[in-house]
Amino acid sequence: MNKKGENIVLLKNKVGIITGAGSGMGQGCAIRFAKEGAKLGLFDVDEKGLAETKALVEEEVPGAEVLCLKVDVSDEKRVKEAIETVAETFGKLHFAHNHVGIGHVGLPVGDLPTEVWERTLRVNLFGAFYCAKYEIHEMLKNDDHCSIIFTASVGGLMGTPGSSEYNASKHGVIGLMKAVACDYADKGIRSNAICPGAIDTPMWKSGPGKEFEGDPEGFVKFNASRSPMRRLGTVQEIAATAAFLASEESSHITGVAIPVDGGQMATDSSYFNWD
Numbered sequence: 001m002n003k004k005g006e007n008i009v010l011l012k013n014k015v016g017i018i019t020g021a022g023s024g025m026g027q028g029c030a031i032r033f034a035k036e037g038a039k040l041g042l043f044d045v046d047e048k049g050l051a052e053t054k055a056l057v058e059e060e061v062p063g064a065e066v067l068c069l070k071v072d073v074s075d076e077k078r079v080k081e082a083i084e085t086v087a088e089t090f091g092k093l094h095f096a097h098n099h100v101g102i103g104h105v106g107l108p109v110g111d112l113p114t115e116v117w118e119r120t121l122r123v124n125l126f127g128a129f130y131c132a133k134y135e136i137h138e139m140l141k142n143d144d145h146c147s148i149i150f151t152a153s154v155g156g157l158m159g160t161p162g163s164s165e166y167n168a169s170k171h172g173v174i175g176l177m178k179a180v181a182c183d184y185a186d187k188g189i190r191s192n193a194i195c196p197g198a199i200d201t202p203m204w205k206s207g208p209g210k211e212f213e214g215d216p217e218g219f220v221k222f223n224a225s226r227s228p229m230r231r232l233g234t235v236q237e238i239a240a241t242a243a244f245l246a247s248e249e250s251s252h253i254t255g256v257a258i259p260v261d262g263g264q265m266a267t268d269s270s271y272f273n274w275d
C-alpha cells in the first residue's frame with residue numbers, strides 16, 4: 001500500500017511462466033503472482049497438481065488468467081512448444097520462475113547409481129537450461145522489463161552429505177543463472193536465483209533419510225535447528241521474494257543467488273546444537 005492508501009500491484013498485466021507449479025513453492029508462487037496481477041502459464045508433469053493450483057488461484061483471484069500445460073522440463077521439444085504457446089496465448093512473456101527440482105537419494109558418491117546422477121542433472125539442470133533458453137527467445141521479442149528466476153537451494157551454495165547429484169545440479173543452476181545475467185543484462189533480461197533453506201513443502205516432507213525413519217518430529221527439529229531462526233521457512237516467504245525479483249522493484253538486481261533460509265548460510269551450522 002502506498003501513502004495514498006492505494007494497493008501497489010507488482011505484476012499488473014505481466015505474463016509469466018512457473019515450472020513445477022503443481023505443488024509446494026510453485027503452487028504458492030502461482031497464487032502470489034496472480035494476486036499481483038500476472039497472467040500465468042503453469043507447467044508441471046502432474047496434471048492433478050496443476051488443476052489444484054488453478055482452482056486455488058481462481059478462488060483467491062476470481063477471473064485470473066491461467067493456462068495449465070503438462071510439461072516435463074527434461075523434454076526440450078515440449079519445453080519449447082509450451083513456452084511458445086504461453087507467449088502466443090497472452091501476447092508476450094515478461095517473467096519466468098524455473099522452479100522444478102527433484103531431490104537426492106541420500107547415497108555417498110561411491111554408491112550413487114549413474115542413472116540417478118543422470119536423471120537428476122537432466123531434470124534440475126538441463127531442464128533449467130531448456131526453460132531459460134526458450135524463455136529468452138520470447139523475452140527478446142519485446143522491449144519490456146524481463147526477469148528470470150531460478151530456484152536453486154542452499155545445497156547449491158554448499159555441499160551436504162549424500163547429496164552429490166542434488167548439490168551438483170543446484171551449483172550448476174547458479175552458474176547458469178549468472179551466465180544468463182551476463183549475457184542479457186544489457187538486453188533487458190535480469191536473472192537471479194532463490195536458494196531456499198528447509199521450506200515446509202511435500203518435497204521437504206518426503207526428505208527424511210534412514211536416520212529419521214519413523215521420527216518425523218526429529219526431522220523437523222533437526223532442520224529447524226540448522227537455521228538461526230530455528231524454524232522452517234514457508235512457501236509464502238519464497239513467493240514474496242519471487243514476486244519482488246519478478247517485478248521492476250528489483251530492476252538493478254541481476255546475477256545474484258539469494259538465500260531464503262532463516263540465516264542458515266550466515267553461520268556455521270555446527271554452531272547450532274539440535275539436541
Ligand code: NAD
Pocket residue numbers: 019020021022023024025026043044045046049071072073074099100101102103123127151152153154195196197198199200201202203204
Ligand atoms: P515439490 O516436490 O513440492 O514440487 C515440485 C513440483 O515439480 C511437483 O509438482 C512435481 O510434479 C514437479 N516436477 C517434478 N519433476 C518434473 C519435471 N521433470 N517436469 C515438470 N515438473 C516436474 O517441491 P518444492 O519443495 O516446492 O521444491 C521446489 C524447488 O525448490 C525445487 O527445485 C527444489 O529443489 C527446491 N528446494 C526445495 C527445498 C525445500 O525445503 N522444499 C529446499 C531447497 C530447494
